[in-house]
Amino acid sequence: MASPDKFNYLPKAAELVKKSQSADGLDRLKIYKNYLQAGLDALTKQFQKGTSIIQLLRARSALIDHILATSWSQFSVHSHSALIAVGGYGREELQPYSDIDILVLLNDDSEEAEDSNLELEAWLAFLWDIGLEVGHSVRTINHCEQLALEDISVATNLIESRFICGNRKLLKGLNERIKQPDFWPSEAFFKAKLDEQVARHLKFKETSFNLEPNIKSNPGGLRDLQVIQWITLKHFKTSSLHDLIKYGIFTRREYRSLLNGQQFLHRVRFALHVLTGKREDRLLFEHQKKVAEWLGFEDHDNKLAVEHLMQRYYRAVMVIRNLNELFLQIFEQEYLKLGKSAQIIDLDQDFYLHNQRIGIKTPDLFLRKPHALIKIFRHIALNPEIIQIEAKTMRKIRSSQQMVNRHYRRDAINISYFKEFLSTKQLTSRGFALMKRTNILGAMIPKFAQIEGQMQFDLFHAYTVDEHTLFLLRYIIRYNKSEYGHEFPLCRKIMKTLVDPTPLYLAAIFHDIGKGRGGDHSELGAVDALEYCHSIGLDQHISELVSWLVRNHLIMSLVAQRKDISDPDVIESFASKIPSILHLELLYVLTVSDIRATNPTLWNSWKESLLKELFLATKHYLTQSTPRANQNQMMEDTRQQVLEQFTKTGESIEPVRELLSELGNDYLLRYHPEQIIWQTEQLLSQPELPYVAIKNHRSQAGTEVFIAVEDQPDLFASITALLSQNHLNIQAATLFTSPKGLCLDTFIVLDEQGHPLSYEQRIQEIQDNLIDGLSDMDNSAISVSRAVPTRLKYFTVKTNVEFINDDNSPFTTLEITALDRPALLANIGQAFRDCDIEVHSAKIVTLGERVEDTFTVSDRNHQPIIDKNRIEKIKEHLGQAINA
Structure with a gap:
């Protein structure tokens, strides 16, 4: 047990002994609390001075050692037992608020008195009272061995156990047991830890690049590094990772990279613990700015300090993850000799496949044939059986990457192999x-290196820019595989007929490459893409196609969701x-994949249906040989479709004809024929007003709520409030008022999970609630109270209200950008009421913490809003309502 006196900045050990020896009760509690806090304060000061984080973690462990040993003696706990540190505490990697994992080790033949058990309970309660979170177990040596043989986590704790106080012989006896050859042999231990890691990585979807990572458990986090430590300790009987150099597993450079990554993550975790005042391993948005400031990052170069912090973090975890995989593979092959009997398959004269790993046949391959640095990845892209690159080959690739310089990128042979890779319809990403x-x-693409680890501090993007790009490519390549054709059949069809995927792959790589540099990233990326395509000698029409896709990669999403x-x-x-x-087909595939890869929570069936409908309508427009029909022709076509549908029923169509005439021509232009048929069926059933009908939208992607009610003030505000009160998220709205004052309003909604409504009981409940609310508008509460999610409090979105008047439109377009929050649309609806604004349609777009909603509005007389003074007053009122 190390003494805190070894670290001269910690409070003296003798002070605690002296002050607490004669104290009792509350006085003793206060003395220990003060000592613990003084230690934390000292460590925090040293952290801010830049003291080695490894030293600080050991100092924290020494401080806790002294507190436990001193209080153990004063409580006279189990005089014939031993107090053992296990887990991270055993490794002396104790963070400020980490759990204190201890083992009270008993002799197998000991019979402890009942009062000793009471003393142990009193001691543990005392530790919790002074502010330590203690995880303890009380076991004999036999019990420890039995549990460890059954549970790999118990075994792992025991192999890194450390003596604190008590009977040292007991730990010696335990160590003799756990060092026996049959106690978790290296191969069994390795496989168990590997299985644990695979399961843990799957929980995080195999990505190290979540924007709110868990420093400890994410792939590439501290747990990946600890896996290396555990296997090293178990097999080589050493806790020093430096020894892996002499065992030929790591080079000196790799060891230094691992150590640097470890120290950085420890510093981030230390800062996180101190700033939150608790055990916290998740680097949540609400903590990231404070941690960045504590670690000395500053805003500059078009990047926030938090973005600099996170880029450093992502690069550190990538190093740890790569070295973790390298270690596991070398250990498996060289020390356990696993997989040696697997068949070696020749792929060509340069590469072979062994145990699902691709390797090079000669160590100097990349020196003799530099293009092989690219050729290897084409093999991987086309062969789903290749899961990994062999460790030695991986190391050769990394050590050869400096070859890929300007001269390499201009070499005709290297370019031809890279173009071949890009033109291949890949079967795996x-x-x-x-x-x-x-x-x-x-x-190969230096501009791409600049966005590696680049994050954006918002809720819209769930991954770093480079990881998002890889997800996008993964989705595009997935369309090549027939087994996934049912997911997005239109994308699958386009990819199947695509002769050369090069433009799509390059557009995916370059679409966000301009981020982090200031300015419009689409324009910056388009310029970069065009220059790069020219540099590798692509045909002009392909180069221009790639550049066009990058420049316009957002346009289809904007039109589909806002128009x-x-x-x-x-x-x-x-x-x-x-x-x-x-252009349209590739843009569609790129857009669908981009949204899916941005954030899993953003994609829903409604967005899918909007994009598909826009694609099909645009394709039809581009392929028609005659000019499009004018409005009169369109109205007549719609009227005819509706009448023909009712004619099939065999009933008189006169009531239908009269109803359509009563509703007027605008109604025929406002709705799709299928919606008109359904709404007409509802209205002809002679319902009492207000009337509510609910069904799935024709695309099956959203739920359509149809409301028929007499026109009255504040209708939009009331309906949006009622829908919000029923926990429905509005995606779009079409509002129509007939010449006789009948309002026919349609809202497309999704539940809180982003799905259409599916349960009849829930649909009936919503229908009844809407009818009740609309039947008593005077007494119906239009306010909505729903808690603001905590994470939204840490983002700022500037509220922007823009009025747009077009000579070709009879109404005004109103665009609102604001911070998202529950019931925001209901608040906007109330502001419309206060400002005497009529709403005719709405498009609701939520982008993480930001909403971008578009409304078609007019005054109460159905005239556009053009008076500048009035517009300014409305803007002011809307701003107050939005930010209330």
Whole structure:
């Protein structure tokens, strides 16, 4: 047990003994609390001075050692037992608020008195009272051995146990047992720890790049490093990772990289513990800014301090993850000799496949044939049986990456192999993933290296820019595989007919490459893409196609989610920006994949249906040989479709004809024929008003709520409030008022999980609630109270209200950007009421913490809002309502 006096900045050990020896009760409690706090204060000061984090963790362990040993003696706990530190505490890697894992070790033949058990309970209660979170176990040596043989986690704790006080012989006896050859032999221990790691990585979807990572458990986190430590300790009987150099597992450079990554993560975790005042291993958004400040990061170069912190973090975990995999593979092959009997398959004259790993046949391959640095990834991309790169080959690739310089990138042979890789319809995304992880992708495309580990401090993007790009490529390549064709059949169809995927792959790589540099990342990326395509000699039309896709990669999503895509003018305007069917098809695949890869919570069936509808409508427009129909023709076509549908029923269509005439021509332009047929069926059933009908939208992607009610003030505000009160998220709204004052409003909604409604009981409950609320508008509460999620409090989004008047439109377009919060739309609806604004349609877009909603509005007389003074007053009122 190390004494805290070894670390001269900690409070003196003798002070605690002297002050607490004669104290009792509350006085003793206060003395220990003060000593513990003084130790934490001293460690915090040293941290801010830049003292080695490894030393600080050992100092914290020494401080706790002294507190435990001194109090153990004063409570006279189990005089014939031993107090043992286990887990991270046993390794002397104790963070400020980590659990204190201890083992009270008893002799197998000991018969402790009942009063000793009471003393142990009193001692443990005392430790909790002074502020230590103690995880304890009381076991005999035999019991320890039995449990350890059954549970790998118990065995792991025991092999890194450390004596604190008591009977030292007991720990010696335990160590003799656990060092026996049959106690978790190296191979069994290795396989068990590997299984643990695989299961843990799966919980985090195999990515190290979540924007709110768990420093300890995420792939590449401290737990990955501890796996190396545990296997090293078990097999080589050493706790020093430096010894792995002499065993030929790590080079000196790799060891230093591992150590640097470890120390950085420890410093982040230390800061996180101190700032939160508790055991916290998740680097949540609410903590990231404070941690960045504590670690000395500053805002500059178009990046926030928090973004600099996180980029450093992601690069550290990538190093640890890579070295973890390298260690496991070398240990498995060289020390356990596993997989030696697996068949070696020749892939070509340079590469072989062994045990699902690709390797090089000669150590000097990359020197003799530099293009092999690219060729290997084409093998990986086309062969799903290749899971990994052999450790020695991986090391050769990394040590050869400096070859990929300007001269390498200009060499005709190297370029031809890279172009071949890009033009291949890949069957697995591992080619791109491993090319990125070995730094070859960043070397081949230097601008890509600049975004590695680049994060954006928002809720919209769930991953770093480079990891998001890999997810995007993974989705695109997934469309090549027939077994996934049912997921997105339209994307699958496009990819199947695509002759050369090069433009799509390059557009995916470059679409966000301009982020972090300031300015419009789409424009910056388009310029970069064009320059790069020219540099590798792609044809002009392909280069321009890639650049166009990058420049316009957001446009399809914006139109689908913010515009009325049932309006032929919207389709015509969008189609005018699309040079060809190929541009449209690739843009569609890129857009679908981009949204899916941005954040798993953002993609829903409604967005899918909007994009598909926009794609099909635009494709039809681009392929038609005659000019589009005018509005009169469209109205007549719609009227005819509706009448023909009712004619099939054999009943008189006169009531239908009369109803359509009563509703007017605008109604026929506002809704899709299928919606008109359904709404007409509802209205002809002679319902009492207000009337509510609910069904799945024709796309099956959302739930359509149809409301028929007499026109009255504040209707939009009331309906949005009622829908919000029922925990529904509005995606879109179409609002229509007939000449006789009948309001026919349709809202597309999803539940709180982003799904259409599916349970009849829930649908009936919502229907009843809406009818009750609309039947008593005077007494119906239109306010909504729903708690603001904690994470939203740490983001700022500037509220922006923009009025747009177009000579071709009879109404005004109102665009609102604001911080998302529960019931925001209901608050906006109330502001519309206060400002005498009529709402005709709405498009609701939520992008993480930000909403970008678009409304078609008018005054009460159905005239556009053009008076500048009035617009300024409305903006002010809306701003107050949004930020209330």
